[in-house]
Amino acid sequence: MHKKADCTNCLTSSESIFNVLTAKEQDLLKKNNICTSYSKGEIIYKEGDKPSGLICLCKGKVKVFKEGVGGRDQIIRMAKPIGFIGFRALFAEENYIASAVAIEDSSICIIDKTVLEKLIRSNPDLSLAIIKELAQELGFSNERTVSLTQKHIRGRLAESLIFLADTFGYEEDGKTLKVYLSREDLANLSNMTTSNAIRTLSTFSLENVIKIDGRRITILKVRELEKISELG
Amino acid sequence: MHKKADCTNCLTSSESIFNVLTAKEQDLLKKNNICTSYSKGEIIYKEGDKPSGLICLCKGKVKVFKEGVGGRDQIIRMAKPIGFIGFRALFAEENYIASAVAIEDSSICIIDKTVLEKLIRSNPDLSLAIIKELAQELGFSNERTVSLTQKHIRGRLAESLIFLADTFGYEEDGKTLKVYLSREDLANLSNMTTSNAIRTLSTFSLENVIKIDGRRITILKVRELEKISELG
DNA sequence: CCTAAGCACTGTTTTAAAACACAAAAGTAG
C-alpha cells in the first residue's frame, strides 16, 4: 500500500482543469507532483489533517465524509478521475474538515502548494477555472443541504441514486450504476440509517423502479426515480 | 424603494476583499458600480434570476434562502456589511439557486461582471482572495449540512443562536444579539417548524440560558449554549 | 377607535424515521 504510482498524463488531460496552462507551465506541474496508490478502504486523509498540496484523483473512486454527532457519517462528496479532492481545505488555508477514503483501488498525485500558487499567479485562466469549480461545488452543497433536510427518505434515496448515475455513469447495459457501494455508504450519502436504506431500496425494487443484485443497482425507470426525488 | 444610494468608500474599505487592489484598479472599480437601496422585506434577487454583477452589501442585513419541497424555506446564508451576496451564481456562471431579501433597510452596489473579470485577470491577489472566500464558504456549507441533518432541534437552534452572535455580534451590553429575526426566520435558519422554534426558545429561556423579549434575544450562558450545540 | 392581519404562543395528535433486536447470508481468515 501507498506504493508509488505514475500518473503523468492525468494532470494535463483535456478533462483536467490544468488544460488552460501553457506548455511551460504544464512542465512545471509535471515536475512537481508525487503519485501514490491506495487500496480499497484506505484512508487518504483524515478530518483535522493539514493539507500539503492539491490532490488529484487519477484512478479509482473516493468518498469524502464528515463524522456527525451520533457517530453517523455523512458523505459530502464523491470523486472520480480526473478530479480533485481536499482542495477546499487547501484553498481556505484550513485543516481538513472531512475525511477521504478510497472506495476502489485508487491512484492520486499531489501537487505542491507553492507550485500551485505560482501557477495561479501566472495564469488568470487557471484562477477563473478554480473560482468557477469552487462556486459550482458550493451550489451543489447548498442544494444538498436543502434536499437532505427537507426531503423524505424515499426522495433522498432516489436523489442519491440519480446523483450516482450522473457522477459515475452506467455500465455497458446503459442502466446499471458504475459504482458499487455498501448499503451503509448509500445510507451515509442519503442521511438515513442503514436499515432504512436497505428497506427503501427493497421497496423501490418491489415497485420495479430499480433491480438489485447485491451491490449492483440497475435503474429500470429513471423518470419514476426523478419523480420520487422531486416530490420529496 | 430602489432609490439610488451612495456607497463610495464601501468597496475600498479595509474590510473589503478589494483592499488588495492598486489605486488605479480601485478607481476602475469605483467608476463602474451602481448603488441601490432596499427597504426591509424587499427582494434583492429571486431564485432563477440571472446575476448581472457582484452585489456588495454596504448597509443593512440580508437573508439568502432556498425554497424547499414543502414550501418551507431554508436560510443558507446571512450577510452583513461589508460583504457580498449572490457571488456564487455569478462565479459559477449559473442563475441564482436561492433568493435574497433585505431583513433591514439596506444599501447595495453592483459591480459589473466584465469589470470584475478584468480585475481578476489583472490582480492575482484578488483571485487568491476570492478563492479563499469561496473555499471558506464551502466549508461553512458542508458543516451546516451535517449539523442540520444530524443534530436534534435543541442543538440546531443553539447552533443558530451562536452563529447569529458570531455573524452580527452583540449590542452594547455585550450579550444581546444585534439582529432581530422573526420566529419564522429563526426556524428557517435552523431547519424546524416555527412552532418548534418558539417552543425551544421558551425552553432555553426557562432554563435561563437566554432571555427573550419579543425579537430581542439575550444570551445569558454562552458556554451552556455551546454545550447544547455540541451535544446535538 | 375599531377591525383586520400577522405574529407569537400552547396543547394535542399523528407520523416518519430512528432505535432496537434478531436472523440469514456472504466474505475473510486461520
Next chain:
DNA sequence: CTACTTTTGTGTTTTAAAACAGTGCTTAGG
C-alpha cells in the same frame, strides 16, 4: 473446512418532530 466478522435483511418498538388546531397579542390601516 470451519469459525468469525461483516454485511444484508426484516419485524417491532419508541421517539422526535411535524402537523394540526386554536387563543391571545401586537401592529397597521381605514
